[in-house]
Amino acid sequence: MSKNTNRTSRLLTLAATPLIALASLASLGLAGCAASTTSATTPLANTVTGNAFVIGTDAPAAGVVSFTAQVQSINAITSTGTSVSLLSGSPTVDFARYNGLQTLLDLNAVPVGTYTSVQITLGSATIGYLNTQAGAAPTIQTEPAVLSSNTVTINLATPFVVSQSGPVGLRVDFDLFQSIQVDSNGQITGNVTPTFDVAAVAPTDSGAHIDEFDAAVVSVDPTGQSFVIQRPNGRQFTVQLNGQTDFENGESISNLTTSSIVQVSGTLQSADSTIAADEVAILSQQAFYASGQVTYVQPPSGAATSFDLYVRDLLPTTTGLSLGEIATVDLSGNEKYFVYRMHNPLTQFLFNSNGLLPGQHVAIGGPATGAANAQAVTAKRVVLRNWGFNGALVAGSANASTDTFQLNINGFAGLLVPGPVTVYVSSATTFRKGIASISDLPSTANLRVVGLLIKDPSSGKPVLLARHVDKLK
Numbered sequence: 001m002s003k004n005t006n007r008t009s010r011l012l013t014l015a016a017t018p019l020i021a022l023a024s025l026a027s028l029g030l031a032g033c034a035a036s037t038t039s040a041t042t043p044l045a046n047t048v049t050g051n052a053f054v055i056g057t058d059a060p061a062a063g064v065v066s067f068t069a070q071v072q073s074i075n076a077i078t079s080t081g082t083s084v085s086l087l088s089g090s091p092t093v094d095f096a097r098y099n100g101l102q103t104l105l106d107l108n109a110v111p112v113g114t115y116t117s118v119q120i121t122l123g124s125a126t127i128g129y130l131n132t133q134a135g136a137a138p139t140i141q142t143e144p145a146v147l148s149s150n151t152v153t154i155n156l157a158t159p160f161v162v163s164q165s166g167p168v169g170l171r172v173d174f175d176l177f178q179s180i181q182v183d184s185n186g187q188i189t190g191n192v193t194p195t196f197d198v199a200a201v202a203p204t205d206s207g208a209h210i211d212e213f214d215a216a217v218v219s220v221d222p223t224g225q226s227f228v229i230q231r232p233n234g235r236q237f238t239v240q241l242n243g244q245t246d247f248e249n250g251e252s253i254s255n256l257t258t259s260s261i262v263q264v265s266g267t268l269q270s271a272d273s274t275i276a277a278d279e280v281a282i283l284s285q286q287a288f289y290a291s292g293q294v295t296y297v298q299p300p301s302g303a304a305t306s307f308d309l310y311v312r313d314l315l316p317t318t319t320g321l322s323l324g325e326i327a328t329v330d331l332s333g334n335e336k337y338f339v340y341r342m343h344n345p346l347t348q349f350l351f352n353s354n355g356l357l358p359g360q361h362v363a364i365g366g367p368a369t370g371a372a373n374a375q376a377v378t379a380k381r382v383v384l385r386n387w388g389f390n391g392a393l394v395a396g397s398a399n400a401s402t403d404t405f406q407l408n409i410n411g412f413a414g415l416l417v418p419g420p421v422t423v424y425v426s427s428a429t430t431f432r433k434g435i436a437s438i439s440d441l442p443s444t445a446n447l448r449v450v451g452l453l454i455k456d457p458s459s460g461k462p463v464l465l466a467r468h469v470d471k472l473k
Contacts, residue, residue, distance in 0.1 A: 064176055064188070065412045066324070067095045067145070070123030074172070076115035076160055077153075083119065084110045086170065090123065094312075094323075095174045102211045107167065107237075107273060115160040118170060118198050121151045127180065128324075129188050145180075148193040160200040167273050171207040173197040177446075177472060203268040206430075210266055210275065211386075213237075214283065214291075216315060217260040222253050226274070229262065232317060238274040239264055248281040248383075249338050255282060261289040261315050261365065263340070281340055284365025284381065289315045291363035291385065294356060295326060295416060301460070303353040306330050309364065309377075319371035327374040329364055329382075338383045339452065351384045355455045357462050359409075359416035361387030386467050388450045389413050394420050398441040405441060407449060407464065422456075423449050423464040433470045446472040 074087040088106055125145035162168055174196055181191040201208040215229035218236065225241040241253060245266075256262070265279035283289040292312040297304050309327050321327055331353060339347040340363075356362075363383040370378030391414065394406035406420040425438055435441060450468040455461070 064127060064129050064180055066128030066142075067125065067174075067176060067180070067192075068128070069093060069095065069125035069145070072121040072123045072150075073119070074170075075119045075121075076110065076162075076170070077117045077119060078113055079116045082113070084113075084115075086110060086118075095176065102171070102207070102209060104210050104213050104237075104268075104275075106235075107268070110162055112162050112164060115156070115162070117153055117155045118160070118172075119151060119153045120172070120194070120196060120198075122147060122194060123150070125192065127188060127190065127192070143188075143190050145192045146190050148191065152194045152196055154196055154198045156198065156200055158200050167203055167268050169201050169203070169208050169268075171199050171201045175473070208267065210264070210268075213264045213266075213275070214289070214313065214315060215262065215264070216287075217256050217258055217262060219258070220253065220256045225253065227253065227256055229264065232315065238272075239266070239277050239280070240269065240274045241277055241280070245277045246279050248279070248340065249336075251282055255285075257285065259287045260285055261287065263363070265341075279341060281338075281383065282365075283363050283383065284315075286365065286367040286380065287316070288319060288368040288371045289313075289363060289365045290321055290327070290371065290377075291361065293387070293413065293416065294358050294360045294362060296358060297356045303333070304331055304356045307356055309362070313363075316368070319368055320373050321371050321377070322374075325374060327371075327377050329377045329379055332378075335379055336381050338381065340383055340385045350454060356382075357417075357453060357455050359389075359413050359462065360453045361385045384452055384454070386450055386452060387413075388448050388468075389417070389421075389453070389464060390446070390448045390472065391419070391421075393441060393443075393445045393447050395444045398438055400437075400439050403438060405438065407447060417453065417462055421453075421462055421464055423451075423466050423469075425466045425469065429466045430468045432468055433472070435469065435471050438469075441471075448472055 070090055070092045071087065072090045073085060075083045075085055077083045086106070086108060088108060125147060126142050127145050128142045160168065160170060174194070178195040179192050181189050181193065183189055199207060215231050215237070218228050218230045220227045226238055228236055228238050230236045247253075260282055261284040263281045263283055264275060264277050266275050266277040268274070269276045290309065290311050290313065292310045294307050295310050296308040298306045307329050309329050311321055311323055311325055311327055314321055314323055333353070335353070337348060337352045339351050361384075363385055364377070364379035364381065365383075366378055366380040389407070389409050390411055391407045391409040394408060397406035397420070399405065403425045405423050407423050408414070408419040409417045409421060431437055431440065448470040449464050449466050450470070451464050451466040453462050453464055456463050
C-alpha cells in the first residue's frame with residue numbers, strides 16, 4: 001500500500017443535548033455568552049434563566065469522510081412561537097468528528113421555559129468523500145453540498161424544559177446516511193436533505209454523557225480537587241474530581257500543569273454546571289496534541305518506526321499540522337503507549353509499536369516543535385482510543401455463547417481494515433438504538449461498533465473490542 005493511498009477528508013456528524021458536542025475543536029469557535037431571544041423583547045439580563053447544553057454525535061454514511069457545514073443557529077421554540085438561541089456564534093462544524101461518541105459543544109444561559117421544537121439553520125456545506133474509481137488509487141474528493149433546505153424544524157417527542165434547578169440539554173444527531181443522497185449506482189450526487197434526530201436529555205441520561213472533551217489546562221486547584229480547561233475558542237469549563245474519578249496511566253491531578261492537554265469524560269453537575277469527571281487522560285504534557293486514524297504503518301509488521309496519521313483533531317492549531325491532512329509520525333522507540341480507559345499495566349503488551357494497525361484511532365502528544373513539519377512529527381505519547389466503525393453484520397455470525405460477531409467495515413475505515421473483522425462484546429458493552437444484547441442482532445443489519453481496534457497477538461489480524469453497538473437505519 002502506498003503511504004499516500006488513503007488520504008481522506010473528515011466525516012460529518014452532530015449531536016446535541018443541553019450541551020452541544022461534536023464539532024471539530026479547531027473549527028468550533030463557540031463563545032461563552034448568554035443566548036438571546038429572537039421574539040421576546042425583555043432583555044436577557046432581566047430574564048430568569050437556566051443552563052442549557054448541547055451534545056453532539058453522528059451517524060455517518062459509507063464513503064463520506066467529511067461533511068463540513070456552517071451551523072448558523074440552533075433555536076429552541078415554545079408552543080407560542082417564542083424562539084431562543086442555544087448556540088453562541090456560527091461555528092463551522094465537521095459532523096464526522098466523533099462517530100458514535102459524544103462531546104460537549106456549548107453551554108449557555110437561556111430563558112426558563114418549556115420548548116416543544118428545535119429549529120436548526122445551516123449555511124454553506126461541503127461533502128468530502130472517497131473516490132474509488134477502478135484502476136486508480138483511492139483519493140479524497142470534495143464538492144459543494146446542495147441543501148434541499150437550509151432550515152429544519154424538529155418537533156420534540158418530549159419537551160425541552162429549562163429551569164433554574166440545573167442544566168438540561170439537547171442531543172442533536174445529524175444522520176448522514178439519510179441526509180446525503182446517492183444515485184442508483186450508489187454514487188454521491190451532492191444533494192443533501194438535512195435529517196436530524198433531536199431529543200431533550202438530562203445530565204444523568206446516557207445521551208448526555210460526555211465521552212470525549214479535549215481541552216488545554218489553564219489552572220489547577222489541588223486542594224479543591226478541580227482544574228479549569230479552555231477550548232480553542234476561549235470558552236472555559238471547571239472540571240471537578242471525586243473519589244470515582246480515574247486518571248489514566250497512574251497519573252493524578254499533581255501531574256497537571258498549564259502545558260497539559262487533557263481529555264475528560266463525565267457529566268455536567270446539576271448544582272453548578274461544572275463537569276464531574278469520571279475519567280481524565282493527559283494527552284500531552286508539552287502543549288501539542290493531535291488525533292485521528294492510522295492510515296499506514298512502516299514496516300507493516302514488527303516494531304513500527306513510523307506511521308501516517310489522518311488528522312481529525314488538533315491542539316493547538318498554530319503548529320505545522322492542519323486538519324484533514326496526513327502527517328507522518330516518526331517513532332524513536334522511547335514513546336509511551338497507552339490504551340484509553342484501560343488502567344491495567346498489562347495494556348503495554350496489548351498496544352505498543354508492534355500493535356499499530358491501519359484503521360486505529362490514536363492520539364499523539366509531544367513538544368509543539370515536533371509538529372512543525374507534517375512529514376516528520378515527533379511524539380512522546382501514543383494513546384489508542386475508541387472509534388466508531390460502521391459496516392454490515394455478516395449473516396449468521398452473531399454467537400451469544402462466544403460473545404462475538406463478524407463485521408464487514410465500510411467507508412474510509414473499510415479501505416484500511418480488511419474484513420470481515422471479529423467483534424468481541426462483554427458485560428461492559430452497551431447496546432443501543434433498538435438492540436439490547438447480542439441475541440437481539442438480526443441475521444443481517446447495518447451496525448456501528450464503537451470500540452478499540454487491536455491486533456490479535458496470535459493471528460496478527462485486527463479485532464474490535466466493543467464499547468457500544470448501534471443498529472443503524
